Amino acid sequence: xxxxxxxxxxxxxxxxxxxxxxxxxxxxxxxxxxxxxxxxxxxxxxxxxxxxxxxxxxxxxxxxxxxxxxxxxxxxxxxxxxxxxxxxxxxxxxxxxxxxxxxxxxxxxxxxxxxxxxxxxxxxxxxxxxxxxxxxx
Amino acid sequence: xxxxxxxxxxxxxxxxxxxxxxxxxxxxxxxxxxxxxxxxxxxxxxxxxxxxxxxxxxxxxxxxx
Numbered sequence: 365x366x367x368x369x370x371x372x373x374x375x376x377x378x379x380x381x382x383x384x385x386x387x388x389x390x391x392x393x394x395x396x397x398x399x400x401x402x403x404x405x406x407x408x409x410x411x412x413x414x415x416x417x418x419x420x421x422x423x424x425x426x427x428x429x430x431x432x433x434x435x436x437x438x439x440x441x442x443x444x445x446x447x448x449x450x451x452x453x454x455x456x457x458x459x460x461x462x463x464x465x466x467x468x469x470x471x472x473x474x475x476x477x478x479x480x481x482x483x484x485x486x487x488x489x490x491x492x493x494x495x496x497x498x499x500x501x
Numbered sequence: 502x503x504x505x506x507x508x509x510x511x512x513x514x515x516x517x518x519x520x521x522x523x524x525x526x527x528x529x530x531x532x533x534x535x536x537x538x539x540x541x542x543x544x545x546x547x548x549x550x551x552x553x554x555x556x557x558x559x560x561x562x563x564x565x566x
């Protein structure tokens with residue numbers, strides 16, 4: 365494992381947790397209004413759609429120029445991100461169940477956990493793709 | 502991992518993208534290998550060594566510890 369892996373990823377995860385706490389904080393104590401829910405869902409949908417279109421265009425451009433859009437590193441980065449995100453998710457669920465009194469309802473609790481899992485995977489994938497440091501190092 | 506990849510590539514006047522195309526990987530993967538961050542698979546290491554006409558250990562070297 366790379367020497368820089370732990371510190372950088374921990375900082376990223378802590379940053380994500382802080383962002384999540386700021387966004388989800390009000391929603392944890394007060395059931396979110398329709399406007400807030402629609403806004404969050406809309407923003408998440410736009411980010412997902414934007415990422416999907418960006419990746420499609422990037423791959424098409426690489427193919428058109430005769431380059432490889434994916435290789436063994438991208439595959440390993442996905443596997444490493446999945447592994448790291450799974451480990452973090454286990455801790456996340458432990459924290460969520462330990463602090464279940466903070467949540468308004470079971471649905472909010474499950475939603476926060478699932479959103480957190482997706483976020484962890486996204487952070488880990490971005491980290492591995494940008495740093496190039498995988499577990500094998 | 503220590504690597505002479507950058508030196509060998511410069512010696513052949515190959516760009517990172519040109520080397521990436523020759524061995525079928527992305528340019529970013531070549532960048533990570535040159536920085537010693539990514540350890541390539543045996544197949545990729547073999548393909549790279551073949552491009553330069555040298556042995557794998559002439560391109561990549563692993564520390565004993």
